[in-house]
Amino acid sequence: MKIYNTLTRQKETFQTIEPNKVTMYVCGPTVYNYIHIGNARSTVAFDTVRRYLEYRGYEVNYVSNFTDVDDKIIRTAKEEGMTTKELADKFIAAFEEDTAKLNVQPASLHPRVIDHIDDIIAFVASLIEKGYAYESNGDVYYRARKFKNYGQLSNKSIDELEVGASNRIGDEQEKKEDPLDFALWKAAKSGEVSWESPWGAGRPGWHIECSVMATKHLGATIDIHAGGQDLEFPHHENEIAQSEAHTGQRFANYWMHNAYLTVGDSGEKMSKSLGNFVTAHDLMEQVKPEIIRFALATTHYRRPMPFNEIVLKEAETNLSKIKHADHNATFRLETALDSLEDDEEYLNELAEFKTQFVTGMDDDFNTANGITVVYQLTKWLNSYLEKVNVSKEIIMASQAQLREFMAVFGIQFAEDKELLDETVEQLINERNEARKNRDFARSDEIRDELKNQGIILEDTAQGTRWSRS
Template structure:
């Protein structure tokens, strides 16, 4: 039985979707003014892994993740780069898709953009004004946060404390416009030469928070199953989403709120930030680190835990992934001499591992415990592959389960046993040389193949080869 930790209630709850066998899930996407960094990647990988496990469980997942393609950061970056906001957004949306494809993120069911939903945003804001939850002030529109009685519940903050913080971080001009320091912008009036759209309150653009409320309700309905994002979005972004959405619809916005942990960098566990100079983009990482290693490293940490990004941890992930790929190759190799049939005892062990894997992942997507069961299955597969007599049905069962379990973590296993007549000819010649006790020639062929990046492995079932990784 799947249980998830709900940030709103601060406890694990039994997961039950609104519609049986269907999960509607909204995850906040990037602001597209630069390449995504590993913090963005952590969120994308965490929720892609959650999505994949829900699909493994048999759910159809409607997965919506937005692009924030207009805001202060985009306007500033576009001005600095002497381009337009739409051109800048297009460039980095394309880069996002390229980088996330490399780390095997499943494409979202829908990737809506804020600028594609301006009419809906305006109508949403008008509805909030009509209900008395929002007000216009010199071309800006603000939400009356204190009017929403549950404001601060998600982030577990006191409204009076929020007022003090808001007063300290808001400039005087904006404070003069607001009825209350904790009120937040739904619509921002345009400055000269800024990108803008016409509205009942004059030329302007949407605030950051309103776009997610609009796109979530538009594409998934007034109440969704899961809303996800990084811990840094709990306040103010998700807090504000709840307030404006529920004030407009009169319905619960999301049944389960899931938030992934931060990424720290280096052995001293510094939180990643531009100001500290430890900012790393996925675009740069995958130039020197295989994308599947980065994916495996991040996907196999439980999503709520922090991740320590170090080269040593990446190397450990690479080694663990290599062990899984080797086990897959060992089993695939044995298919060629396997006998028809099944081994009931081994298959019972496989089912037990599968059951323990599901128990682990059902516990709030506990990836560490889940991947431990995958390692157990790989170990069992290696032991079985060493037997003199193996049965085809059992090998196929292990391979299938191994593939399905690892695919939840975004990894597609492939056999490293390659077919190549030229290499096989040399292997056959080496075997003949060994029979004739011509060990000099045997060693010569091994070195010749090694120079070509081919590694030989002598097993009781014959000589196998693989490409050097």
């Protein structure tokens, strides 16, 4: 298995610190609003990575934080007349509800900043002691220039960073020794939430939070650190500087970043700051969550993804074809023979699909290649089901393989256990009789009536089968 490592800008063979176990930290949301669909892409992308690692036999310790202390949270809480904790609690619950609809597995742990204040203070104190940080009028700053590899992750030179930092203005800049330095601890402002520290009342800076929670819950060195492309600089760059200065060890062996969602003909990045976003919460009122999930999960995470009605419609069509093949397989089980002489030949072909799926996905979790194998399997299964005689062994093995692949993308095939009510059953029986009597006008009338009720009929050589639209 190979992973593209942002730090080295190349694909590298994946080797875990501990055999068959993966430690993975993914930067979670700042909880002051509903997540937009671009945030959901990151969440779904790395949930899919996690699912594939588990499919390959790894035990994944997956930690994703909630940033519940932040300037945006403080400002929004004030506007809403709530405490920062009340606001954070509200949107953590919303995040959990929205991601559950998208079939995102809960993290092994969702740590919150407010539960780690003592750890953060101790971490900052150690950086001061080591000479990597300094106090200035109640704030504490990190000496970025002191960390020799600063800029390596984002592939920026100190000279480039210095030009950008020199253009910043504000009172904070006057407190710094160097424009490149960044805040670890911020002195309290009147009326804002704060905690006591050796440097006075204040609260953590943004970057220090993830360094503390990642190292506390996963260790000094972790296998994978992941997040959106927009976090490469400064957030992840600063995390590396803080963490490695604190522990003296490499922070993460592999850095993964998902690309943006884009909108409009110009391919503009979707973001809250640009105001061109739609929340996952609102979109799921209009589009089935599993269609959104399928669209997000089957696009390779490093590829910028246009997000529009065309993409969603294509996802809906493709998912429907896959589910239809699975439904057809269930229908044919009723008339299938236990086994046939050519079963071994078909089982060998099924095994080849698995080999192709693993080969595609092992190449930096290339879900575009993985879903192509699923489409090929679907076509193969449909062809097999058209045979006069089919084997239960092959159908069941095919369904199991199809569902196993789709589970990696976070799509589940729930059995339709909802019984047809008596009226619908009578209509289906009546239509069968009408067809037998060549009363095709009545047959078509019943088909249309059932379609209006969300029941889709399909006439096959083995009889009429139905599914819900």
